[in-house]
Amino acid sequence: MGSRQEATEQYGKALRLGQKNYKEQVLRGNYPYPQVLDEILDEAMVAGRVDMGVIEIPTEQIIGTKGAGRRSAFASNFMPLLALDSEFACKWMELCSAHLGDEGIRDPIRCFEYLGRFYVQEGNKRVSVLKSYDAPTIPGYVIRVIPAWSDDPAVRAYYDFMDSYRLTGLYRVYFSRPGSFAKLQAALGFEADHVWTADEKQHFVAGFTYFRDAYRKQGGDELEITAADALLVWLRVYKFEQLWSLSATDLSKAVAAVWPDVKLLSAPDPISVSTETEEQKTEDTPAPNIFGRLLHAVFPDHLNIAFINEYSPEDSDWIRAHDLGRQYLEAVMGDKVSVRVYNNVHPGEAAEEAMEAAAEDGVQVIFATTPPLIGACRKIAVQHPGVRILNCSASMPYTGVRTYYSRIYEGKFITGAVAGAMSRDGEIGYVASNPIFGVPASINAFALGARLTNPRARIKLRWFCVEENAMSALAADGVDVISNRDIPAPDRGKETWGLCQLQPDGTMEPLASPYWHWGNLYVKLVRSIFSGSWDGLSSREGEQAVNYWWGMSSRTVDVWLSEDLPDGVAQLVQILRRGIIDGSIEPFRRPIRSQDGQLRNDGEKWFSPEEILHMDWLCDCVDGAIPSYDQLLPISRPLVRLQGVYRDQIPPEKEGPML
Numbered sequence: 001m002g003s004r005q006e007a008t009e010q011y012g013k014a015l016r017l018g019q020k021n022y023k024e025q026v027l028r029g030n031y032p033y034p035q036v037l038d039e040i041l042d043e044a045m046v047a048g049r050v051d052m053g054v055i056e057i058p059t060e061q062i063i064g065t066k067g068a069g070r071r072s073a074f075a076s077n078f079m080p081l082l083a084l085d086s087e088f089a090c091k092w093m094e095l096c097s098a099h100l101g102d103e104g105i106r107d108p109i110r111c112f113e114y115l116g117r118f119y120v121q122e123g124n125k126r127v128s129v130l131k132s133y134d135a136p137t138i139p140g141y142v143i144r145v146i147p148a149w150s151d152d153p154a155v156r157a158y159y160d161f162m163d164s165y166r167l168t169g170l171y172r173v174y175f176s177r178p179g180s181f182a183k184l185q186a187a188l189g190f191e192a193d194h195v196w197t198a199d200e201k202q203h204f205v206a207g208f209t210y211f212r213d214a215y216r217k218q219g220g221d222e223l224e225i226t227a228a229d230a231l232l233v234w235l236r237v238y239k240f241e242q243l244w245s246l247s248a249t250d251l252s253k254a255v256a257a258v259w260p261d262v263k264l265l266s267a268p269d270p271i272s273v274s275t276e277t278e279e280q281k282t283e284d285t286p287a288p289n290i291f292g293r294l295l296h297a298v299f300p301d302h303l304n305i306a307f308i309n310e311y312s313p314e315d316s317d318w319i320r321a322h323d324l325g326r327q328y329l330e331a332v333m334g335d336k337v338s339v340r341v342y343n344n345v346h347p348g349e350a351a352e353e354a355m356e357a358a359a360e361d362g363v364q365v366i367f368a369t370t371p372p373l374i375g376a377c378r379k380i381a382v383q384h385p386g387v388r389i390l391n392c393s394a395s396m397p398y399t400g401v402r403t404y405y406s407r408i409y410e411g412k413f414i415t416g417a418v419a420g421a422m423s424r425d426g427e428i429g430y431v432a433s434n435p436i437f438g439v440p441a442s443i444n445a446f447a448l449g450a451r452l453t454n455p456r457a458r459i460k461l462r463w464f465c466v467e468e469n470a471m472s473a474l475a476a477d478g479v480d481v482i483s484n485r486d487i488p489a490p491d492r493g494k495e496t497w498g499l500c501q502l503q504p505d506g507t508m509e510p511l512a513s514p515y516w517h518w519g520n521l522y523v524k525l526v527r528s529i530f531s532g533s534w535d536g537l538s539s540r541e542g543e544q545a546v547n548y549w550w551g552m553s554s555r556t557v558d559v560w561l562s563e564d565l566p567d568g569v570a571q572l573v574q575i576l577r578r579g580i581i582d583g584s585i586e587p588f589r590r591p592i593r594s595q596d597g598q599l600r601n602d603g604e605k606w607f608s609p610e611e612i613l614h615m616d617w618l619c620d621c622v623d624g625a626i627p628s629y630d631q632l633l634p635i636s637r638p639l640v641r642l643q644g645v646y647r648d649q650i651p652p653e654k655e656g657p658m659l
Helices: 004-027 087-100 124-132 153-168 180-187 198-217 227-234 240-245 248-257 259-264 278-282 290-296 317-336 349-360 371-383 409-422 439-453 470-476 518-531 533-541 567-582 609-613 634-643
Strands: 046-058 062-065 109-114 117-122 137-147 271-274 303-308 337-342 365-368 388-391 401-406 427-432 458-463 481-483 499-502 508-516 545-550 557-561 591-593 599-602
Touching (some): 062 124, 087 124, 117 124, 153 180, 180 227, 198 227, 198 240, 198 248, 227 248, 271 609, 303 317, 303 518, 349 371, 365 518, 371 388, 409 508
Parallel strands (some): 062 117, 303 365, 427 481
Antiparallel strands (some): 109 117, 508 557
16 A cells, blocks of 8 residues: 555645635636536437447546536545545545555546546546546546537537547547548548557657647636647647657747637637728728827838739739739839739748748738638748738638638629629529639629519529539520629720620620729738738737728729610619718618528628628529539639638548648
């Protein structure tokens, strides 16, 4: 038997820890004792039970007891609460002496597992003793209680865990969000169905434990996520094998570098959508006291800016439009900016090297003009926190990288109204690009615009990402007015972009099209840095990722019109345009039913920016559907992985950025 004196001293330490935990929980308004499974579980919530046999239970995941007996003897951390001279304390110390002896505590506890947490039926004092010594695991005979399936995120995450357990046999690989384990498999270089070997388990547990300690030192126990959730965030920037080359100090710094993004996982609204420029926000308010502002910040008088393009302007209309925006920025800002351009920069290592070189050369702002560059943006943001990095994409949950896009649906609403007015029979074609954020909103806005001028209009939807000849197919079906992909810049208006009308000779005559004015966006963003409002937005929004999503009121979206458009239709366009700019017209503030018959708006509701951006349904006057991932042409799949409205449902790949 071990030293009785040491067991007594250990009980005293454990008692103090228990009393401290009890007081802290009471002060926070939390339940101060271990949770009782019988009190939180109803049989209607149970789908079944599985005998798991004897397994090694992660001590930190033992949070409660099966029944209510003896619960007042322990604080919520399983440390004792009863006095040193109690019968309970004597038995506790006897177990402690056994633990310190040659044989140790050998008998497995008996417990139930529910939603990844363990509730002790027999062996509460054994758990308390071993927890007091920070034992990483405890052997236990376990009955798994399977919850009835529901859309509750916790239940969905648990079903995902049960699938992962078949491959890992590890309880500590537990995530709070469904789909996370597949991302871990990809990050580790495994196929989705890979079964871990004993060596792989040991290797992972050692690295994970090392990471978890750094995570806890940073304050992870205060967050409503798991250490595995945090590890996934860390793996967006670093590789798992890098854990072995980092000292404890360096690992703490690496965890601190991604900490804002880790905290976002607990935030109810991780992304702040900025829908108007600082000029719009402040034009009706008094100017701030300039002396007060100068006390808090020093504003730059010159900026070095880099544009990172995945392709060259000659090879990509999308890049060409951004390059025109870059030229506009230089023309407007003059010698206040120095701009360098990196073309044909492929996502991955090439992009990281280009951005690293730009940062080392003194660049203060980086614009990456396509979504696939987000992975490199994220890594460089961690390594160079003083560089302002922006990526042309939407809904990316990173605090160090701001994203920017435009509310092109506003222009689509207007061209829909033109289509309704110009259509011969109300049958209107629409060629959509990809099922990514904002595209269903554009389809619906176009349909609502068409119904504005033609109540019988129906939209025949086809997808360019599914069939390359979608426009020709619609024309062959006798559709005479078709909305093609939007023109990338207004100087391309005479080509068959945007809304076109089929002529008797079979040619397509352009009528109107939304377009992006990236130059206005770039100028306004750069001016926000000069004025200090960039940093003001950071402090105002707090710990959120910032997504600029500007529209016609900021002049980053507009509509090109053919000179041959009838005068009445052209006048209607100007009325709608002014209404959208001044806010008196909102495309989605009208009665709307979706294809499944659901009333999405009774005409009184204002959709939030997030609701519009993440719209994944279509209006009932649209004939067609959002294509599945398997239906997409191979060239479209990488973008949909990054920006697709159903991206969280797509199994991750080993290559490419992990979101």
